[in-house]
Amino acid sequence: MSNQAPDVAIATEHLTKRYGERVAVDALTLTVQRGEVFGFLGPNGAGKTTTLAMLLGLVRPSAGRAVVLGVDVAANPVTALARVGAMIEAPAFYPYLSGYDNLRVLCRAGGIAATRIAEVLEVVEMTSRARERVRVYSQGMKQRLALAATLLPDPELILLDEPTNGLDPAGTAEIRQLIRSLAARGRTIFLCSHQLHEVEQVCERVAILKAGRLLAEGQVAALLQRDQRLRVRIEGDASKAIALLKALPWVTDVETAANHLIVVTPTSRAAELNAYLASAGVPVAELAPELSSLEDFFLEVTGET
Amino acid sequence: MFTRLFAAEWLKLWRRPLAWAMLAIFLGLLALSLILWTLVVALHEGVLGINLTVLRDEQVAEIRRQLSLPGIFGMVLGQVNSTGGILAILLAAGSLGGDYSWGTLRSLLSRAPDRRAYLLAKTMALLLGLLIGIVLGLLVGVLIALIASAWLGLPHTLSVRDLLVLPIGIARALLIILPYLLLTLASAALGRSTLAGIAGGIVFLIFDIGAGSLTSLGLVNPLIRQVINLLLQPNINSLVMQNGQLFGLDQSLLTNALDPTVLPAPFQATLVVIIYSLLFGYTAWRTIARRDITGAQ
Structure with missing residues (x-):
């Protein structure tokens, strides 16, 4: 496994952590490519932080193994890290x-x-407060300092656990921008976050963990299309279109939204659907895959609703 | 890795208010002891116009030696191994326990993951801190002794030999503290907190001093003496006594626990203290090396 492809930043193979009877991480197999911004999601107690701790x-x-930047962490932590x-978790300082x-x-x-x-103090805009004792820092300042500490070694791989905790909206936006700029410079970012909106904006791929088990993994865009829903806007009266669509055997359901219809059908049928409605004299003004939000997807997959 | 971690540990220790507080307490208690000794001699000899003889003449003569050069060296080193030992326990417990309590152990070990080097660096930084404390204690002791001896008319006979053996005395004083220091680190690692470190170190110290008081039972039966002399405290006492003797002192005149007739021989004492140190050091190392490093406690 240490001879893995050079474009892999993180690879876990059946990575498992048990505390007595309780399984915190259950045979997690995951691959994160170099240069990728990867979101690692899960409800509280899902095993995200334990996974991070094993990677570090x-x-x-x-059981299982964790390989970071091509080096087995357990066998050679000094080189791997x-x-x-x-x-990881809350910022910790003296x-x-x-x-x-x-x-x-x-x-x-x-x-x-x-x-x-x-240099790193400048990046997180903490230069003016750097000489003050940490005990007087606000949570947001500690969070910024923790980010500065993360950037100290000019890392190739950056593991972030809830990096925007305690930050105000402006600070959150700055961190999001920082993540993007680090990714643009080729850094790999492994982001654990509860801020699904944030993850959706910055991550290319995500994995969702619950009770230590991997429930879903893939490109954000692909995962959000998973429902196979088409968004259709009809010019004029939609009732005829609804009747026509419901008659089709490959359409599961038709829902009415504010000014459009949601058609539950494989997105590969989009062209066929368009042609069918047009031939029936129903003009289609707009037709596109309906993307659910990452939050909807997360809640559905984890059963947290 | 060790050098890097040692530099980090030293910076933490040097900037830590607890370390300076411990040093100030140690020097304050040392000064207080020397002032009390000075007053005891002054009262015994009627220098203050009052003649109070609560101690025997030979005991006062021993105190006079402790207030003079080179006896002051032995006196200060004796203080290092009594009050200094307790303060070293507090400092060591705070040093490792703080890393657990604040969660800084995680950030440190995720950057420098060699846990053996971490423990070694912490131990060496603490020993260097103690060494500086001892040197400062010696300087303060000599200063007070010079003032006291000028007032009481005590003679000084400092020789080159005294200065040459001083490093041996300092090294022995550090060796005496080492098992308690390592036991404290082991306790802090086992309990993942400062409190556990203090509890482990102090409870053992109290138990050990209590067990050490059994030394006199050794006079009853040689076999009992051999068993008791396997405990840490009689061996510590033997090394403390040797440090006093190095500078012409006979501390058994003031403390029954330092009776040379029942204490272990110097070689055994050194060996036993080293074995205890290795045992406690191994426990600390094994605990830190094998345990998962969790977040702030």
């Missing part, structure tokens, strides 16, 4: 040290040049 060598897997930046000194501690521990500190 902090928690020992009960050398180019990884991580922010309260008696300043923000700057907290970063100095991490620089020393990680063998990183102290000149990086000013």
Whole structure:
């Protein structure tokens, strides 16, 4: 597994963590490509943080393996994590040290040049408050400092656990922008978040975990089309169109929305549907796949509704 | 990895208010002890116009030696191994327990994942801190001793030999603290908190001192003496006594626990303290190396 393709940033193979009888992560097999922004979703207690901790060598897997940037984490954590930046759970700092000194501690521990500190503080806009002790920082400031700490090693792979917790809307937007800019520079980002709207905006692929088990994984766009729904807008009276559509054997259902119809049918039938309505004298003004939101999809898959 | 982590641990320790508070308490208690000793001698000899003889002449002579050079070195090192040991336990517990309590252990070990190097770096940083504390204690002790001896007219006979053996005394004082330090780190790791570290260190210390008081039972039967001398405290006492003897002191005059006739031989004492240190150090290492590192406690 350590000889995996060089374009893979994270690969887990039947990764499992058991605490006595309880299975926190259950045979998780996952691949994240280099340069990808990957969303890792799940309700509380799904096993997201435990998975992150196993990827960082902090928690020992009960079974299976985790490979980061081509190196088995359990076998060689020093090499595996050398180019990884991580922010896991709540920001953790020495309260008696300043923000700057907290970063100095991490620089020393990680063998990183102290000149990086000013650069990362600039990125998270914490330069002016860096000399104050962390104990006086707000939650949002701690969150920014944690992000700065994550960026210290100029990481190739960035693991973020709820990075916008405690941030105001402006701060959240800035972090989202930062994630995009890091991705644009070729960094791989593994993002755990409850902010499904945020994940939908920045992630290309997602995986959904519940009770330690992987429920769904794939491209965000593909997952959201999973319902196979077509959005159809008809010029004029829609009642004739509804009757025609309901008569079709490959249409499961037709729902009426504000100014359009939702037709439950495979999206591959779009052209056929258009031709059928046109031949019946019903002009179609708009026809497109109906995308559900990631939140809808998440709630449906996890059964949290 | 060790060098990097040592630099990080040293920065944390150097900037930590708890470390400075412990140092201030140690130096304050040391100064207080020396002032009390000075007053005892002054009262015994009627320097203050009052003659109070609560101690025997040979005991006062021992205190006079402790207030003079080179005896002050032995006195300060004795203090290091009594009050200093307790303060070292508090400092070590705060050092590792804080990393667990604040959740900083996660961020540290996700950047520098060699847990053995982490424990070694922390231990070495604490020992360096203690070394600096001892050196400062010696300086403060010498300063107070010079003032006291000028007032009481005590003689000084500092030789090159005394200065040459001083590093041996310091090293021995650190060795005496080492098992308690490592036990505290092991307790903090097992309990994942500062409180667990303090509890483990202090409870053991109390138990150990209590067990050490059984030393006199060794006078009854040689076999009992051999068994008791396998406990940590009699061996610690033996090393403390040797440190006093290094500078011409006979602390058994002031403390029954330092009776050389029942204490273990120097070689055994050193060996037993090293074995206890290895045992506690191994427990700390095994706990940190094998346990999952969870979030803030």
